[in-house]
Amino acid sequence: MKGDYLMNVYLNRIDGIDDAIISMFLSKRHLTRDKELSIRDMVYRCSQHEVTGEKPVGALVSLTEELGEHLKTLFRWGVHHYTMLRFIDLSFTVYGMHRGGQDDLDAHAMRMNNRIIRESTRVATFLTGEMSEYYQGKILPTDVALAALGIETPKELLYDGKLYVKTTNGYILQGMENSKDAQRGLYLMSIPSSFIFKIQLTEFAHVYKERKMDGSAHPEVKIAVENMTDQLADATMGYVSRSMLTEIRN
Incomplete structure (x- = not known):
């Protein structure tokens, strides 16, 4: 059975980087329609659009000097004025996490705006001996x-x-x-379960702080959240870092 139920975590897409940048220009009435369209075009040209399984849709794949400056400003301000970072949406799928760990992430459903759908123990079937990767070799039903x-x-x-x-x-x-x-x-809490969820960047920062590696969460949950964070950092060319997530006040 070992290896049959490996946990896999995927960041599928990032939406709203252009919206978040545009939001910076509203307070002091610096936004024009031309500037808005220019920012949207710039972010579009620097982003991933094909579904390849290697890069999330919406991930940054190149960077202009202007976009780099916008991103520096956005994330510098965003840790304090975190409504701006709520314009950035993240979509994740997780395969094979044990059901108890899934429930731990499900506890953050409010921060996901209830955008989480899971494999159901009511309509799906689980077999004798099925368990997530973490429990293989540790327990015997x-x-x-x-x-x-x-x-x-x-x-x-x-x-x-x-x-x-x-x-x-x-x-x-x-x-x-x-x-x-x-x-x-x-059914045991060790059964492997899969789910999809969508969450704003600001709210993901809270999930990261609560479930990161040096916290008290279940090991499999911590591995999943750290994996999500690695993929997020890669997809944003390092602009979304662990230190930045920790600084967001939420």
């Missing part, structure tokens, strides 16, 4: 351990006057063995 010992468990079990049927991780009352609602009650 009871069913797996009994099988390794050569102990066969009965297909049916009479308990408290009721007949139960063998299924993944335990037994379910006869007649309900095909019920997804009943099956999910036996």
Whole structure:
């Protein structure tokens, strides 16, 4: 089973860098339509547009001197006036994180504007022994351990006057063995789960600060968030750095 459920994290796209830059020119009435279109064109020409799987859509792939100056100013101001950084949206998919870790990130759903969709334990099916990469080699579910010992468990079990049927991780009352609602009650928190979420840069900074490597989050969650941050730094040519994320007041 080892290697079957490797966790993978992907930054798929970045949106709104041009909007964030443009927002800097509003307060002092320095924005004109010509300047706005010029900024949008400049960001477009310096960004990734094809879906290749190597670079996120919207990632910076080149830099003009003018764009570099705009980005320096944006991120210098943005750590304090962080509404500007809310114009920048990030889209991530995560494959194979254990369900408990997914729930930890799900705790930040408000900061994602509830833009997170997960594999459902109600309508999807998980099999005996499925677990995320982190738990492989660390735990043995009871069913797996009994099988390794050569102990066969009965297909049916009479308990408290009721007949139960063998299924993944335990037994379910006869007649309900095909019920997804009943099956999910036996799923372990170690099952691999995948999800997609979208989050503003300002709010991602909060998630990073809460779940980064030197924090107290679950190791697999910390690995995922650090991976997200690496990809974000690469996609912004280093302008979004760990130190910058830490400075954002949110």
